[in-house]
Amino acid sequence: MKKVIVLTGAGGVLCGTLAKELGKKGHKIAVLDLNKDAADKIANEINAEGGIAIGIEANVLERDSLDDAKKEVNNKLGGCDILINGAGGNHPLGTTSNTHLTSGDLENTEEGFKTFFDLDPSGIKFVFDLNFIGTLLPTQVFAKDMVGKEGCSVLNISSMNAFTPLTKIPAYSGAKAAVSNFTQWLAVHFSKVGIRVNALAPGFFLTEQNRTLLTNEDGSLTQRGKQIIDQTPMGRYGKPEDLISTTLYLCDDASSFVTGVVIPIDGGFAAYSGV
Structure with missing residues (x-):
């Protein structure tokens, strides 16, 4: 059954890849992104392959923007059947410079150096808003189309650091933990109206956001x-294509009895104790 699928943050590499793959399956795709040019680029690629897609500028932190996006989706594609909440990210103001605090760090006057005590609440708030509120608001707007219909679901994007927080990024780890918890809560809340809610938990994927943190200019x-x-037991970073099969499964009626799960896609990272 072909469906209307709305993806937020879909102008980026990961959700853009998912949008294009879902478009190849014949679904009608609404590519939402804060960057209209990026959204149009993905939509145009889908259309060029014979699919049906539209690019829409949308801010996941503004209800009016999302309401406008929903009107456009409804008018051009129909009611939303599946929502993929892909918008998210981190911020330097919510990140410490070192993995561990030492007493000497308190005397460090280097420009830009941040200990836990220097973390900016505005940066923490930005990360929580983008990841959690940026998941909650689109769901409030688009899931209304799904109530009482068959084959509808919400797919959130959590992270492996929601299970075990990574060093240096307390805001992002906490925000993604909130997304995982919200996924379970919403799965229960929506269970009587036919809406399934699940999440992907990617491990380490190279993106434009983390490339400079994980690789040098020469690629090392x-x-x-x-x-x-x-x-990571599999010894590599994830590729955007590694998210496709699980996404297709969770969006398909083959997973009609699956709700409230957060599925790791991490190359074995969480399974390895380090020894």
């Missing part, structure tokens, strides 16, 4: 990048 791994690969 930074110290943190090497630490990650050494902790």
